[in-house]
Amino acid sequence: MSDEKLIIDENRVVSMHYQLTNGFGELIDSSQGDIPLVYMHNTNAILVSLERELTGKQAGEHVAVTIYPEDGYGYADEELIAEWPRESIEKTQELVIGMRFKAMSKEGESQLVTLTEIREDTVVLDANHPLAGQVLNFTVAIVGVREPTDAELTQNTVVSANSDSAISGV
Numbered sequence: 001m002s003d004e005k006l007i008i009d010e011n012r013v014v015s016m017h018y019q020l021t022n023g024f025g026e027l028i029d030s031s032q033g034d035i036p037l038v039y040m041h042n043t044n045a046i047l048v049s050l051e052r053e054l055t056g057k058q059a060g061e062h063v064a065v066t067i068y069p070e071d072g073y074g075y076a077d078e079e080l081i082a083e084w085p086r087e088s089i090e091k092t093q094e095l096v097i098g099m100r101f102k103a104m105s106k107e108g109e110s111q112l113v114t115l116t117e118i119r120e121d122t123v124v125l126d127a128n129h130p131l132a133g134q135v136l137n138f139t140v141a142i143v144g145v146r147e148p149t150d151a152e153l154t155q156n157t158v159v160s161a162n163s164d165s166a167i168s169g170v
Contacts (some may be wrong), residue, residue, distance in 0.1 A: 005148060007055075008041050008054050008142070008145055013041075013144075013148050014038070014054065015036040015038045016037055017037070018037060019137065021136075021137045022134045023137070026042075028131070036126050041055070042155050054140065058145060059144045062142070064140075065137070066135065067136040069132065069134065072136050079126060080126060081116070081127070082127075083119075083125075084137060097117065097118060098116075101113065103127075113125040
């Protein structure tokens with residue numbers, strides 16, 4: 001079977017351009033004007049709910065998908081928002097609202113947090129995913145679908161020059 005006729009299915013390598021907006025129509029992310037996002041299907045490289053909607057599609061198709069929080073990054077959990085002393089933040093750069101960095105939880109686990117508020121002696125850190133609680137609207141143009149190489153199957157990921165941009169957490 002030639003790659004042009006392949007459908008998106010388990011372990012197929014998919015190249016696509018996408019635009020992501022929130023429920024208010026505000027642009028969150030886009031591959032337009034850049035290289036396509038490349039990922040291996042059904043390897044959790046992108047949202048499972050988006051993968052489900054792309055399954056069975058072919059190169060050349062366009063897909064519009066709306067993903068609600070329960071099928072995306074969930075709803076924000078207030079328990080994942082905490083106030084910390086300012087001096088507990090390692091200052092390798094100026095603190096800016098919206099910056100993300102790794103922090104140690106009280107249980108000693110490393111977690112990615114977003115700085116949401118800077119107060120006089122404290123900061124507020126949010127360990128929720130930045131897109132938690134948001135409706136996500138994807139517009140996808142499928143550029144290509146191909147069989148994975150043996151190396152890609154072994155590593156269960158795309159092996160290419162642009163694969164690091166392909167698994168950006170969309």
